[in-house]
Amino acid sequence: MSIETMRIGFLPLVDAALPILARELGFAEEQGLALDLVRDVTWATVRDRLLYGHTDAAHMVAPLAIATALGHDRPATAMAVPFVLGLNGNAITFSIALGEACGLGDALGDPHAVGAALRAVAVARRDAGRRLRFGVVHRYSSHNYMLRYWLAGVGIRPDADVEIVVTSPPFAADALAAGEVDGICVGEPWNSIAVDRGVGRIALATAQIWRRGVEKVLAMRAGVADERRDATLRLIRALHAAAAHFVRPDTVEDSAAILARPAYLDAPVDAILRAITDRIRVVPGGDPVHYPDFMFQYREAANFPWRSQAAWLYAQMARWDGRGHDAAAAAVAAATFRPDLYRAALAGSGAPLPGASSKLEGALGEPIGAGSTQGRLVLGNDRFFDGRAFDPDDIPGYLAGLP
Template sequence: MTSKATHIQAGYIALNDAAPLIIARECGFAEAEGIDLHLHKETSWATLRDKLAIGLFDVAHLLAPISVAASCKLFPLPLDIVVPMALGLGGNMVTMARSIWDGHAPASGPVSFDAGAAGARLKAMIKDRRARGNPKLRLGAVHPYSAHNYELRYWLAGCGIDPDQDTDIVFLPPSTMPDALRSGALDAFCVGEPWNSAAILDGDGVLLTTKGHIWQNSPDKVLGVRRSFALDQQEAHYALLRALYKAAEWIESPANKEELCRILSAPGYIGLSETRLKPGFNGAIKTGLTDPERLNMPDFYLPLSRAALFPKESHALWFYSQMVRWGHVELSDDHIARVRASCHPEMLRAALAPLDIALPDTQQDILSAQDIQSPIASDQGLGSLGPDVFFDRIPFDPDALAAYVAGQRVSKN
């Protein structure tokens, strides 16, 4: 590294999908781009968000809906950021406490992780608990403005469960979820890997369903970049985006999975055993059950394929629609314009131009309309899009957002 290397301060949470930042540093991709990347591990999303807001971080591994909330000015501290890059697709699961599962387990036969089937099973559990006079299930998510919260709510409502009346949803940092499940503070949670696998492999959890079953190839985290850094240090900003692209490419290669988990297992990074890290990367998900013992889901987490790094307006607007649906923000043309403006694929295009990477032609499309993968113009780089179907198969058209929200309700079927 030369003396002219640019120092970049980056915050992250100990999750598998922070891997691009960690690998960019550890495998030399940042250094090769002239970046001296300093990584700072935080426990909670609120702390990470605030440190980004006050300028302690230049960039951060960030919950995608936090960027949407920031664009709508929903935080006490102004968070002026741009989103030039997403940080993968998928990577979350819903895990239930074994003690709760064992009291309501199916009598026999294999368990389905299909979101509809899992939701029906959960609805029956809730009905049974109500009849017994048991308290409502307490479900954990990582932050009010998170994919976890909104996808959990979407799934519950679509299965006839009112998330506000039939359950209690509380918010905890990701790394505390397994302990909360073990102690009985939570009955189930939705969190990113490796914290589901940690609970399951410790014998405390049972898999209910996955993010990919609720919404195929769906977004979760983004790279949040302070606007002042993105504009004032454009060369360094673009260099970091190239380093993260190369890191994602390295992560996705099957040949690197062992080394990847070894690096992330270090106490300074995620700090869990390689055994607990691997399922979230190779898609061989332990279920905590005997039938089936394992769920094989090769596309459980995609760091690069299917345009996983591309920041799409349609994704941001879907999260906004759920904020409106659940009363977290008002619907307004000003908010919609701000949410659209928060996504900056032109920055990613400019940064990756020297690498001749194929990127989608549009950042807005109708979600849940694509049942199969479709090619991007070139067969280089990101290659294909989709499928992106919601479990209830209801499409989302960003240009008809108000009608979409108006048509949503808790299904009682």
């Protein structure tokens, strides 16, 4: 088998693990692929490299792929998301001063209780003319939408009561340390690094806001996915094999050591290992707290690109961008996620393949069997913290019911 090269852009985050491990552990080579991984420090640069053909695919925040397809901030480019690289794995970290003002303890807080305390501080700061400022990794990021969803749900008005700005993940702890922001919503290991440096304390995991929130994806230009369909399917198979390896308890230390290398995350092994094993050090010097499924990357067909997840992200864009709902735009957003490619790649592999491409999001409180065309599929708790469910077939009704 001749080896075909694919260049993949990424940011130094734990959820870049699957392409990194696919390259380092031979899963890509088994599929006849050589992965050339290109590290960047901002999502805007990752996107631009992809759009201008400097890379063939990218580790990307899911909403940015959708925004690119819709032409937000730049000319529209058809995009394809054939694989989800992970669910959740982010946290909301307060500065030490804000954590003390909100009375944070030594464990992850309750979203409603932390929200009530934060609201009192935010209103006081707003009235004093010094609004609290939170950093997110990109305007079109799940971090931005998860943070906004939580803030609005506890009575804090984003952009009115608090300010939300963009900060690059590797510099998020620096922004906290410099006092440029009062809180951050970012992926690991950068929350843990802020805590270990003594400049922040983790208030919430984003899995507490949406238990199965879509996070990073494999993004490609749709033309590349079509023109290089065979290589794309082989890449999906390599990433799926890497995911199965990544979640095995006996591999976590080796995986953390690989990710910590200077070429990849260039970060402390211990901080990476904690994220991989769902252990979160909430306060400086504290013992790590175990939070199951903090980072979720394989079970329950976690890598499947549900179009309903894309639709939820689109609904948040419509909510916060002031554009309102547009049926044609919603259709483009949902079609960006490509379950057809995922199914084509893994047919015959034994991997569970959902029979549907869309579902009611946030409706499950307990594990339940789901229809599949291959393998046995069980879906677990996917609740939103406020108890709402999202019907992708009624976006206008959903938006009308939000605070």
